[in-house]
Amino acid sequence: MDYEQAGELKIGQVGIANLRIRTMDVERLVQEMNERVNRAPKLFGRAAVILDFxxxxxxxxVASAKALLDGLRGAGVLPVALAYGTSEIELLSQQLGLPLLAKFRAQYERADAEPAPPRAAPAAAPAREPRRAAPAAAALAAAPAPGEAPKPGRMQLANVRSGQQLYAENCDLTVMGTVGAGAEVIADGSIHIYGTLRGRALAGAQGNTAARIFCRDFHAELVAIAGHYKVLDDVPDNLRGKAVQVWLEQDQIKIAALD
Incomplete structure (x- = not known):
């Protein structure tokens, strides 16, 4: 008997856009998506999108959700799944005939985590200032616990070619070569590119807002930090081809030339 599988199924990291719905205004949501596709058709045209309610x-x-799906398809993107696994959303996903991807739930739970309660100080210890609210758990994960050896970053010596995707889980990513157009590099930490960045770079993939992107020659199709993104058309001309750093400030992507 031939036991070789006709199709090999693998589960991997996929950079799919996640649309978090804040207001169930179908007309406005479709208009916003249409503007995104028109502004960057090579990035968002026929892009897979996960809806997060x-x-x-x-x-x-169900009727409103179906109207949104139809409108988004008309705007040029392809809704492929629902995110956030509450029982109501799970039922809705079944009624819409779409899968439920619970992996996106963890990102928002980390970002919205409540501050951890302060530990009781020893009786003899002097009084301390009140603790600040704990940052997102994803950001905390980037710092090793006391006595724990830090996880080494991932290093890519060769160029990242068009169509390739590189993911550095729970660490920084360093690319010694070029990230070609159509290629994608993703890291839960920061990204350092010593060559030209022409493709996409997504840092802080699990919600680390302190992550940054550094590159020597900036021509990126898209850069993102903790889900916030900016496309090349939105970047000033004087930054293209320059050595830059990218960071997140008050939920806005900032890009500046490196001296």
């Missing part, structure tokens, strides 16, 4: 106070009804 977890930011709404109530789960939308």
């Amino acid at each position: 977890g930011g709404l106070s109530r789960t939308p009804d």
Whole structure:
């Protein structure tokens, strides 16, 4: 008997856009998506999109959700799944005939985590200032616990060619060569590129807002930090071809030339 599989199924890291719905205004959502596709058709045209209704106070009804799906398809993107696995969303995903991807739930739970309660100080210890609210758990994961050896970053010596995707889990990513157009590099930490960046770079993939992107020759199709993104068309001309750093400040992507 031939036991070789006709199709080999593998689970991997996929850079799929996640649309977090904040207001269930179908017309406005479709208009915003249409503007994104028109501004960067090579990036967003026929792009797979996951819909996240977890930011709404109530789960939308089936008719509204179907109207949104149809509108987004008309705008040029392809909704492929729902995110955030509450029981109501799970039922909605079944009614819409879409899969439920719970992996996106963890990112928002980390970002919205409540501050950890302060530990009781020993009786003899002097009084301390009140603790600040704990940052996102994803950001905490970037710092090793006391006595724990830090996880080494991932290093890529060769160029990252068009169509390739590189992911550095729970660490920084260093690319010694070029990231070609159509290529994608992703890291839970920061990204350092010593060659030209022409493709996409997504740092802080699990919600680390302190992550940064550094490159010597900036021509990126898209850069993102903790889900916030900027496309090349939105970048000033005087930064293209320069050595730059990219960071997140008050939920806005900032790009500046390196001296």
